[in-house]
Amino acid sequence: MRNNQPVTQREFEFPDDATLMSTTDAESYVTYANAAFIQVSGFSPEEIEGQPHNVVRHPDMPKEAFADMWATLKGGEPWTALVKNRRKNGDHYWVRSNTVPVMRNGQPQGYMSVRTKASRDEIAAAEALYKEFREGRAGNRHFHKGLIVRKGLAGFTSLFQTMSVRWRLNVSLLALAPVVVGAGWACGLQSGPLAAFAAVTVGAATAAGLWLDAQIVRPLMQLRDQALRVATGESRTGEQMNRVDEIGMTLRTINQLGLMFRWLVDDVSEQVHNVQRASNEIAQGNNDLSARTEQAASSVQQTAASMAEMTATVSSNAETAVQAN
Missing domain, CATH: 3.30.450.20 (PAS domain)
Incomplete structure:
Protein backbone atom coordinates (compact mmCIF):
# COMPACT_ATOMS: atom_id res chain seq x y z
CA MET A 1 0.00 0.00 0.00
CA PHE A 160 -28.70 -7.63 12.09
CA GLN A 161 -26.18 -5.41 10.29
CA THR A 162 -25.80 -7.90 7.45
CA MET A 163 -28.86 -10.17 7.48
CA SER A 164 -31.04 -9.84 4.38
CA VAL A 165 -34.71 -8.86 4.62
CA ARG A 166 -35.67 -12.29 3.26
CA TRP A 167 -33.91 -14.03 6.12
CA ARG A 168 -35.31 -11.60 8.69
CA LEU A 169 -38.86 -12.47 7.59
CA ASN A 170 -38.23 -16.21 7.34
CA VAL A 171 -36.54 -16.39 10.73
CA SER A 172 -39.42 -14.46 12.30
CA LEU A 173 -41.97 -16.88 10.82
CA LEU A 174 -39.93 -19.93 11.82
CA ALA A 175 -39.61 -18.59 15.36
CA LEU A 176 -43.36 -17.95 15.51
CA ALA A 177 -44.35 -21.49 14.46
CA PRO A 178 -43.14 -23.33 17.62
CA VAL A 179 -44.66 -20.60 19.78
CA VAL A 180 -48.08 -21.21 18.20
CA VAL A 181 -47.71 -24.99 18.47
CA GLY A 182 -46.61 -24.64 22.10
CA ALA A 183 -49.70 -22.56 22.79
CA GLY A 184 -51.84 -25.36 21.33
CA TRP A 185 -50.12 -27.91 23.54
CA ALA A 186 -50.61 -25.66 26.58
CA CYS A 187 -54.31 -25.50 25.76
CA GLY A 188 -54.55 -29.28 26.12
CA LEU A 189 -54.41 -30.55 22.55
CA GLN A 190 -53.63 -34.26 22.37
CA SER A 191 -50.84 -35.68 20.25
CA GLY A 192 -52.99 -36.37 17.18
CA PRO A 193 -54.74 -32.99 16.97
CA LEU A 194 -51.50 -31.29 18.05
CA ALA A 195 -49.58 -32.88 15.16
CA ALA A 196 -52.27 -31.76 12.73
CA PHE A 197 -52.24 -28.29 14.25
CA ALA A 198 -48.42 -28.17 13.92
CA ALA A 199 -48.62 -29.22 10.27
CA VAL A 200 -51.19 -26.53 9.55
CA THR A 201 -49.05 -23.95 11.37
CA VAL A 202 -45.92 -24.86 9.39
CA GLY A 203 -47.90 -24.81 6.14
CA ALA A 204 -49.37 -21.42 6.99
CA ALA A 205 -45.92 -20.07 7.90
CA THR A 206 -44.50 -21.36 4.61
CA ALA A 207 -47.35 -19.80 2.64
CA ALA A 208 -46.92 -16.53 4.53
CA GLY A 209 -43.19 -16.61 3.77
CA LEU A 210 -43.82 -17.06 0.05
CA TRP A 211 -46.41 -14.27 0.06
CA LEU A 212 -44.11 -11.88 1.93
CA ASP A 213 -41.27 -12.77 -0.43
CA ALA A 214 -43.42 -11.83 -3.42
CA GLN A 215 -44.89 -8.70 -1.84
CA ILE A 216 -41.90 -7.29 0.04
CA VAL A 217 -38.57 -9.01 -0.63
CA ARG A 218 -38.57 -9.11 -4.43
CA PRO A 219 -39.95 -5.55 -4.79
CA LEU A 220 -37.24 -4.35 -2.38
CA MET A 221 -34.63 -6.11 -4.51
CA GLN A 222 -36.09 -4.32 -7.53
CA LEU A 223 -35.75 -1.02 -5.63
CA ARG A 224 -32.15 -1.83 -4.73
CA ASP A 225 -31.21 -2.77 -8.28
CA GLN A 226 -32.78 0.37 -9.75
CA ALA A 227 -31.15 2.58 -7.10
CA LEU A 228 -27.77 1.00 -7.93
CA ARG A 229 -28.29 1.63 -11.64
CA VAL A 230 -29.09 5.28 -10.91
CA ALA A 231 -26.14 5.68 -8.53
CA THR A 232 -23.68 4.08 -10.97
CA GLY A 233 -24.96 6.04 -13.98
CA GLU A 234 -26.18 2.98 -15.89
CA SER A 235 -29.91 3.70 -15.75
CA ARG A 236 -31.46 5.19 -18.88
CA THR A 237 -35.03 4.06 -18.24
CA GLY A 238 -37.18 3.79 -15.13
CA GLU A 239 -38.36 0.51 -13.62
CA GLN A 240 -42.13 0.27 -13.35
CA MET A 241 -44.16 -1.29 -10.54
CA ASN A 242 -47.93 -1.69 -10.56
CA ARG A 243 -48.47 -0.41 -7.01
CA VAL A 244 -48.62 2.92 -5.23
CA ASP A 245 -47.85 1.92 -1.64
CA GLU A 246 -44.63 2.87 0.14
CA ILE A 247 -42.53 0.57 -2.04
CA GLY A 248 -44.18 1.65 -5.28
CA MET A 249 -43.85 5.35 -4.49
CA THR A 250 -40.23 4.88 -3.42
CA LEU A 251 -39.49 3.31 -6.81
CA ARG A 252 -41.17 6.26 -8.52
CA THR A 253 -38.98 8.64 -6.51
CA ILE A 254 -35.83 6.71 -7.45
CA ASN A 255 -36.89 6.79 -11.10
CA GLN A 256 -37.48 10.54 -10.87
CA LEU A 257 -34.03 11.06 -9.37
CA GLY A 258 -32.55 9.02 -12.20
CA LEU A 259 -34.40 11.07 -14.82
CA MET A 260 -33.33 14.33 -13.16
CA PHE A 261 -29.73 13.12 -13.11
CA ARG A 262 -29.97 12.14 -16.77
CA TRP A 263 -31.50 15.52 -17.66
CA LEU A 264 -28.80 17.35 -15.72
CA VAL A 265 -25.99 15.45 -17.45
CA ASP A 266 -27.56 15.91 -20.89
CA ASP A 267 -28.23 19.61 -20.26
CA VAL A 268 -24.71 20.28 -18.99
CA SER A 269 -23.28 18.34 -21.94
CA GLU A 270 -25.35 20.44 -24.34
CA GLN A 271 -24.25 23.68 -22.67
CA VAL A 272 -20.61 22.58 -22.85
CA HIS A 273 -21.09 21.74 -26.53
CA ASN A 274 -22.64 25.17 -27.14
CA VAL A 275 -19.74 26.89 -25.37
CA GLN A 276 -17.24 24.88 -27.40
CA ARG A 277 -19.06 25.71 -30.63
CA ALA A 278 -19.19 29.42 -29.73
CA SER A 279 -15.49 29.34 -28.83
CA ASN A 280 -14.69 27.72 -32.16
CA GLU A 281 -16.77 30.35 -33.97
CA ILE A 282 -14.97 33.15 -32.10
CA ALA A 283 -11.61 31.57 -32.90
CA GLN A 284 -12.59 31.25 -36.56
CA GLY A 285 -13.77 34.87 -36.54
CA ASN A 286 -10.47 35.95 -35.05
CA ASN A 287 -8.62 34.02 -37.74
CA ASP A 288 -10.76 35.64 -40.46
CA LEU A 289 -10.21 39.07 -38.91
CA SER A 290 -6.47 38.43 -38.75
CA ALA A 291 -6.44 37.37 -42.39
CA ARG A 292 -8.44 40.44 -43.43
CA THR A 293 -6.16 42.68 -41.34
CA GLU A 294 -3.10 41.21 -43.03
CA GLN A 295 -4.76 41.67 -46.41
CA ALA A 296 -5.62 45.30 -45.57
CA ALA A 297 -2.07 45.91 -44.37
CA SER A 298 -0.74 44.46 -47.60
CA SER A 299 -3.07 46.71 -49.59
CA VAL A 300 -1.92 49.73 -47.59
CA GLN A 301 1.69 48.79 -48.25
CA GLN A 302 0.97 48.44 -51.95
CA THR A 303 -0.84 51.79 -51.97
CA ALA A 304 2.05 53.43 -50.14
CA ALA A 305 4.50 51.94 -52.62
CA SER A 306 2.38 53.17 -55.53
CA MET A 307 2.17 56.64 -53.99
CA ALA A 308 5.92 56.67 -53.44
CA GLU A 309 6.44 55.65 -57.03
CA MET A 310 3.97 58.32 -58.19
CA THR A 311 5.73 60.93 -56.05
CA ALA A 312 9.05 59.95 -57.55
CA THR A 313 7.58 60.21 -61.04
CA VAL A 314 6.09 63.64 -60.32
CA SER A 315 9.39 64.82 -58.88
CA SER A 316 11.23 63.54 -61.95
CA ASN A 317 8.77 65.26 -64.28
CA ALA A 318 9.11 68.49 -62.32
CA GLU A 319 12.89 68.36 -62.56
CA THR A 320 12.67 67.69 -66.29
CA ALA A 321 10.35 70.67 -66.74
CA VAL A 322 12.72 72.93 -64.81
CA GLN A 323 15.66 71.81 -66.91
CA ALA A 324 13.66 72.41 -70.11
CA ASN A 325 12.96 75.97 -69.06
Whole structure:
Protein backbone atom coordinates (compact mmCIF):
# COMPACT_ATOMS: atom_id res chain seq x y z
CA MET A 1 0.00 0.00 0.00
CA ARG A 2 1.30 3.44 -0.92
CA ASN A 3 2.89 5.27 2.02
CA ASN A 4 2.74 9.02 1.41
CA GLN A 5 5.15 11.04 3.54
CA PRO A 6 5.73 13.26 5.39
CA VAL A 7 2.79 13.67 7.76
CA THR A 8 2.36 16.44 10.33
CA GLN A 9 -0.73 15.14 12.23
CA ARG A 10 -2.20 18.64 11.91
CA GLU A 11 -5.86 18.56 10.95
CA PHE A 12 -7.02 20.87 8.19
CA GLU A 13 -10.49 22.31 8.76
CA PHE A 14 -12.72 22.97 5.77
CA PRO A 15 -16.29 24.35 5.51
CA ASP A 16 -19.11 22.13 6.78
CA ASP A 17 -21.06 22.50 3.54
CA ALA A 18 -18.14 21.69 1.23
CA THR A 19 -18.55 18.77 -1.17
CA LEU A 20 -15.34 17.22 -2.44
CA MET A 21 -15.82 15.31 -5.69
CA SER A 22 -13.48 13.41 -7.98
CA THR A 23 -13.63 10.77 -10.69
CA THR A 24 -11.11 8.21 -11.87
CA ASP A 25 -10.76 5.80 -14.75
CA ALA A 26 -10.98 2.03 -14.31
CA GLU A 27 -7.33 1.95 -13.19
CA SER A 28 -8.02 4.58 -10.48
CA TYR A 29 -6.16 7.44 -12.17
CA VAL A 30 -7.78 10.81 -11.51
CA THR A 31 -9.74 12.14 -14.49
CA TYR A 32 -11.50 15.03 -12.74
CA ALA A 33 -11.45 16.85 -9.39
CA ASN A 34 -13.72 19.74 -8.46
CA ALA A 35 -12.48 23.04 -7.03
CA ALA A 36 -13.33 22.06 -3.43
CA PHE A 37 -11.30 18.86 -3.68
CA ILE A 38 -8.35 20.74 -5.20
CA GLN A 39 -8.47 23.42 -2.50
CA VAL A 40 -8.74 21.00 0.44
CA SER A 41 -6.12 18.55 -0.87
CA GLY A 42 -3.57 21.33 -1.37
CA PHE A 43 -2.55 20.05 -4.79
CA SER A 44 -2.87 22.01 -8.02
CA PRO A 45 -5.09 20.64 -10.82
CA GLU A 46 -1.97 19.74 -12.79
CA GLU A 47 -0.55 17.83 -9.81
CA ILE A 48 -3.71 15.81 -9.15
CA GLU A 49 -5.22 15.02 -12.55
CA GLY A 50 -3.77 11.97 -14.24
CA GLN A 51 -2.22 10.76 -10.97
CA PRO A 52 -3.19 7.61 -9.03
CA HIS A 53 -5.98 8.51 -6.63
CA ASN A 54 -3.99 7.20 -3.68
CA VAL A 55 -1.82 10.31 -3.94
CA VAL A 56 -4.05 11.64 -1.10
CA ARG A 57 -3.94 8.44 0.95
CA HIS A 58 -2.86 8.93 4.56
CA PRO A 59 -0.60 6.27 6.11
CA ASP A 60 -2.86 6.16 9.19
CA MET A 61 -5.63 4.55 7.13
CA PRO A 62 -5.72 0.76 7.72
CA LYS A 63 -5.14 -1.35 4.62
CA GLU A 64 -8.23 -3.40 5.52
CA ALA A 65 -10.44 -0.40 4.78
CA PHE A 66 -9.23 -0.08 1.21
CA ALA A 67 -9.31 -3.83 0.64
CA ASP A 68 -12.97 -3.75 1.66
CA MET A 69 -13.59 -0.71 -0.53
CA TRP A 70 -12.24 -2.42 -3.64
CA ALA A 71 -14.07 -5.66 -2.92
CA THR A 72 -17.32 -3.70 -2.61
CA LEU A 73 -16.76 -1.58 -5.72
CA LYS A 74 -15.71 -4.58 -7.81
CA GLY A 75 -19.05 -6.12 -6.85
CA GLY A 76 -20.83 -3.15 -8.41
CA GLU A 77 -21.98 -1.71 -5.07
CA PRO A 78 -21.37 1.68 -3.39
CA TRP A 79 -18.98 2.00 -0.47
CA THR A 80 -19.29 4.48 2.40
CA ALA A 81 -16.93 5.00 5.33
CA LEU A 82 -14.85 7.60 7.16
CA VAL A 83 -11.50 8.28 5.50
CA LYS A 84 -8.46 10.22 6.68
CA ASN A 85 -6.76 11.86 3.69
CA ARG A 86 -3.36 13.51 3.46
CA ARG A 87 -2.82 17.01 2.08
CA LYS A 88 0.17 17.91 -0.05
CA ASN A 89 1.97 19.54 2.91
CA GLY A 90 1.44 16.51 5.19
CA ASP A 91 -1.61 17.81 7.06
CA HIS A 92 -4.78 15.71 7.04
CA TYR A 93 -8.54 16.07 6.76
CA TRP A 94 -11.40 13.69 7.59
CA VAL A 95 -14.27 13.00 5.23
CA ARG A 96 -17.19 10.65 4.86
CA SER A 97 -16.33 9.11 1.53
CA ASN A 98 -19.16 7.89 -0.71
CA THR A 99 -17.71 6.00 -3.66
CA VAL A 100 -19.56 4.26 -6.50
CA PRO A 101 -18.43 2.46 -9.64
CA VAL A 102 -19.47 4.09 -12.92
CA MET A 103 -20.94 1.16 -14.84
CA ARG A 104 -21.37 0.63 -18.58
CA ASN A 105 -22.86 -2.64 -19.85
CA GLY A 106 -22.35 -4.20 -16.45
CA GLN A 107 -18.65 -3.37 -16.27
CA PRO A 108 -16.96 -0.60 -14.24
CA GLN A 109 -15.59 2.11 -16.50
CA GLY A 110 -14.36 4.28 -13.64
CA TYR A 111 -15.20 5.43 -10.14
CA MET A 112 -16.78 8.53 -8.63
CA SER A 113 -16.26 9.67 -5.06
CA VAL A 114 -18.26 12.36 -3.27
CA ARG A 115 -17.00 13.39 0.16
CA THR A 116 -18.57 15.43 2.94
CA LYS A 117 -17.21 16.61 6.26
CA ALA A 118 -17.30 14.12 9.12
CA SER A 119 -18.54 15.07 12.60
CA ARG A 120 -16.19 15.37 15.56
CA ASP A 121 -17.73 12.31 17.27
CA GLU A 122 -17.30 10.25 14.10
CA ILE A 123 -13.69 11.35 13.75
CA ALA A 124 -12.85 10.51 17.38
CA ALA A 125 -14.37 7.04 17.06
CA ALA A 126 -12.63 6.38 13.73
CA GLU A 127 -9.24 7.58 15.04
CA ALA A 128 -9.37 5.07 17.90
CA LEU A 129 -10.70 2.24 15.75
CA TYR A 130 -8.24 2.68 12.89
CA LYS A 131 -5.35 2.82 15.36
CA GLU A 132 -6.40 -0.59 16.69
CA PHE A 133 -6.43 -1.96 13.14
CA ARG A 134 -2.96 -0.56 12.44
CA GLU A 135 -1.59 -2.04 15.66
CA GLY A 136 -3.20 -5.44 15.09
CA ARG A 137 -5.61 -5.08 18.01
CA ALA A 138 -8.86 -5.14 16.03
CA GLY A 139 -9.59 -8.67 17.19
CA ASN A 140 -12.62 -10.19 15.48
CA ARG A 141 -13.69 -6.93 13.88
CA HIS A 142 -13.41 -6.38 10.15
CA PHE A 143 -14.74 -4.12 7.41
CA HIS A 144 -17.81 -5.15 5.44
CA LYS A 145 -19.04 -2.72 2.77
CA GLY A 146 -17.79 0.15 4.90
CA LEU A 147 -19.32 -1.10 8.16
CA ILE A 148 -17.42 -2.58 11.08
CA VAL A 149 -18.78 -6.05 11.87
CA ARG A 150 -17.60 -8.95 13.98
CA LYS A 151 -16.68 -12.40 12.75
CA GLY A 152 -16.27 -15.79 14.38
CA LEU A 153 -18.31 -16.70 17.45
CA ALA A 154 -19.03 -13.03 18.11
CA GLY A 155 -20.50 -12.65 14.63
CA PHE A 156 -24.04 -13.00 15.96
CA THR A 157 -23.70 -9.51 17.48
CA SER A 158 -23.42 -8.10 13.94
CA LEU A 159 -26.11 -10.35 12.51
CA PHE A 160 -28.70 -7.63 12.09
CA GLN A 161 -26.18 -5.41 10.29
CA THR A 162 -25.80 -7.90 7.45
CA MET A 163 -28.86 -10.17 7.48
CA SER A 164 -31.04 -9.84 4.38
CA VAL A 165 -34.71 -8.86 4.62
CA ARG A 166 -35.67 -12.29 3.26
CA TRP A 167 -33.91 -14.03 6.12
CA ARG A 168 -35.31 -11.60 8.69
CA LEU A 169 -38.86 -12.47 7.59
CA ASN A 170 -38.23 -16.21 7.34
CA VAL A 171 -36.54 -16.39 10.73
CA SER A 172 -39.42 -14.46 12.30
CA LEU A 173 -41.97 -16.88 10.82
CA LEU A 174 -39.93 -19.93 11.82
CA ALA A 175 -39.61 -18.59 15.36
CA LEU A 176 -43.36 -17.95 15.51
CA ALA A 177 -44.35 -21.49 14.46
CA PRO A 178 -43.14 -23.33 17.62
CA VAL A 179 -44.66 -20.60 19.78
CA VAL A 180 -48.08 -21.21 18.20
CA VAL A 181 -47.71 -24.99 18.47
CA GLY A 182 -46.61 -24.64 22.10
CA ALA A 183 -49.70 -22.56 22.79
CA GLY A 184 -51.84 -25.36 21.33
CA TRP A 185 -50.12 -27.91 23.54
CA ALA A 186 -50.61 -25.66 26.58
CA CYS A 187 -54.31 -25.50 25.76
CA GLY A 188 -54.55 -29.28 26.12
CA LEU A 189 -54.41 -30.55 22.55
CA GLN A 190 -53.63 -34.26 22.37
CA SER A 191 -50.84 -35.68 20.25
CA GLY A 192 -52.99 -36.37 17.18
CA PRO A 193 -54.74 -32.99 16.97
CA LEU A 194 -51.50 -31.29 18.05
CA ALA A 195 -49.58 -32.88 15.16
CA ALA A 196 -52.27 -31.76 12.73
CA PHE A 197 -52.24 -28.29 14.25
CA ALA A 198 -48.42 -28.17 13.92
CA ALA A 199 -48.62 -29.22 10.27
CA VAL A 200 -51.19 -26.53 9.55
CA THR A 201 -49.05 -23.95 11.37
CA VAL A 202 -45.92 -24.86 9.39
CA GLY A 203 -47.90 -24.81 6.14
CA ALA A 204 -49.37 -21.42 6.99
CA ALA A 205 -45.92 -20.07 7.90
CA THR A 206 -44.50 -21.36 4.61
CA ALA A 207 -47.35 -19.80 2.64
CA ALA A 208 -46.92 -16.53 4.53
CA GLY A 209 -43.19 -16.61 3.77
CA LEU A 210 -43.82 -17.06 0.05
CA TRP A 211 -46.41 -14.27 0.06
CA LEU A 212 -44.11 -11.88 1.93
CA ASP A 213 -41.27 -12.77 -0.43
CA ALA A 214 -43.42 -11.83 -3.42
CA GLN A 215 -44.89 -8.70 -1.84
CA ILE A 216 -41.90 -7.29 0.04
CA VAL A 217 -38.57 -9.01 -0.63
CA ARG A 218 -38.57 -9.11 -4.43
CA PRO A 219 -39.95 -5.55 -4.79
CA LEU A 220 -37.24 -4.35 -2.38
CA MET A 221 -34.63 -6.11 -4.51
CA GLN A 222 -36.09 -4.32 -7.53
CA LEU A 223 -35.75 -1.02 -5.63
CA ARG A 224 -32.15 -1.83 -4.73
CA ASP A 225 -31.21 -2.77 -8.28
CA GLN A 226 -32.78 0.37 -9.75
CA ALA A 227 -31.15 2.58 -7.10
CA LEU A 228 -27.77 1.00 -7.93
CA ARG A 229 -28.29 1.63 -11.64
CA VAL A 230 -29.09 5.28 -10.91
CA ALA A 231 -26.14 5.68 -8.53
CA THR A 232 -23.68 4.08 -10.97
CA GLY A 233 -24.96 6.04 -13.98
CA GLU A 234 -26.18 2.98 -15.89
CA SER A 235 -29.91 3.70 -15.75
CA ARG A 236 -31.46 5.19 -18.88
CA THR A 237 -35.03 4.06 -18.24
CA GLY A 238 -37.18 3.79 -15.13
CA GLU A 239 -38.36 0.51 -13.62
CA GLN A 240 -42.13 0.27 -13.35
CA MET A 241 -44.16 -1.29 -10.54
CA ASN A 242 -47.93 -1.69 -10.56
CA ARG A 243 -48.47 -0.41 -7.01
CA VAL A 244 -48.62 2.92 -5.23
CA ASP A 245 -47.85 1.92 -1.64
CA GLU A 246 -44.63 2.87 0.14
CA ILE A 247 -42.53 0.57 -2.04
CA GLY A 248 -44.18 1.65 -5.28
CA MET A 249 -43.85 5.35 -4.49
CA THR A 250 -40.23 4.88 -3.42
CA LEU A 251 -39.49 3.31 -6.81
CA ARG A 252 -41.17 6.26 -8.52
CA THR A 253 -38.98 8.64 -6.51
CA ILE A 254 -35.83 6.71 -7.45
CA ASN A 255 -36.89 6.79 -11.10
CA GLN A 256 -37.48 10.54 -10.87
CA LEU A 257 -34.03 11.06 -9.37
CA GLY A 258 -32.55 9.02 -12.20
CA LEU A 259 -34.40 11.07 -14.82
CA MET A 260 -33.33 14.33 -13.16
CA PHE A 261 -29.73 13.12 -13.11
CA ARG A 262 -29.97 12.14 -16.77
CA TRP A 263 -31.50 15.52 -17.66
CA LEU A 264 -28.80 17.35 -15.72
CA VAL A 265 -25.99 15.45 -17.45
CA ASP A 266 -27.56 15.91 -20.89
CA ASP A 267 -28.23 19.61 -20.26
CA VAL A 268 -24.71 20.28 -18.99
CA SER A 269 -23.28 18.34 -21.94
CA GLU A 270 -25.35 20.44 -24.34
CA GLN A 271 -24.25 23.68 -22.67
CA VAL A 272 -20.61 22.58 -22.85
CA HIS A 273 -21.09 21.74 -26.53
CA ASN A 274 -22.64 25.17 -27.14
CA VAL A 275 -19.74 26.89 -25.37
CA GLN A 276 -17.24 24.88 -27.40
CA ARG A 277 -19.06 25.71 -30.63
CA ALA A 278 -19.19 29.42 -29.73
CA SER A 279 -15.49 29.34 -28.83
CA ASN A 280 -14.69 27.72 -32.16
CA GLU A 281 -16.77 30.35 -33.97
CA ILE A 282 -14.97 33.15 -32.10
CA ALA A 283 -11.61 31.57 -32.90
CA GLN A 284 -12.59 31.25 -36.56
CA GLY A 285 -13.77 34.87 -36.54
CA ASN A 286 -10.47 35.95 -35.05
CA ASN A 287 -8.62 34.02 -37.74
CA ASP A 288 -10.76 35.64 -40.46
CA LEU A 289 -10.21 39.07 -38.91
CA SER A 290 -6.47 38.43 -38.75
CA ALA A 291 -6.44 37.37 -42.39
CA ARG A 292 -8.44 40.44 -43.43
CA THR A 293 -6.16 42.68 -41.34
CA GLU A 294 -3.10 41.21 -43.03
CA GLN A 295 -4.76 41.67 -46.41
CA ALA A 296 -5.62 45.30 -45.57
CA ALA A 297 -2.07 45.91 -44.37
CA SER A 298 -0.74 44.46 -47.60
CA SER A 299 -3.07 46.71 -49.59
CA VAL A 300 -1.92 49.73 -47.59
CA GLN A 301 1.69 48.79 -48.25
CA GLN A 302 0.97 48.44 -51.95
CA THR A 303 -0.84 51.79 -51.97
CA ALA A 304 2.05 53.43 -50.14
CA ALA A 305 4.50 51.94 -52.62
CA SER A 306 2.38 53.17 -55.53
CA MET A 307 2.17 56.64 -53.99
CA ALA A 308 5.92 56.67 -53.44
CA GLU A 309 6.44 55.65 -57.03
CA MET A 310 3.97 58.32 -58.19
CA THR A 311 5.73 60.93 -56.05
CA ALA A 312 9.05 59.95 -57.55
CA THR A 313 7.58 60.21 -61.04
CA VAL A 314 6.09 63.64 -60.32
CA SER A 315 9.39 64.82 -58.88
CA SER A 316 11.23 63.54 -61.95
CA ASN A 317 8.77 65.26 -64.28
CA ALA A 318 9.11 68.49 -62.32
CA GLU A 319 12.89 68.36 -62.56
CA THR A 320 12.67 67.69 -66.29
CA ALA A 321 10.35 70.67 -66.74
CA VAL A 322 12.72 72.93 -64.81
CA GLN A 323 15.66 71.81 -66.91
CA ALA A 324 13.66 72.41 -70.11
CA ASN A 325 12.96 75.97 -69.06
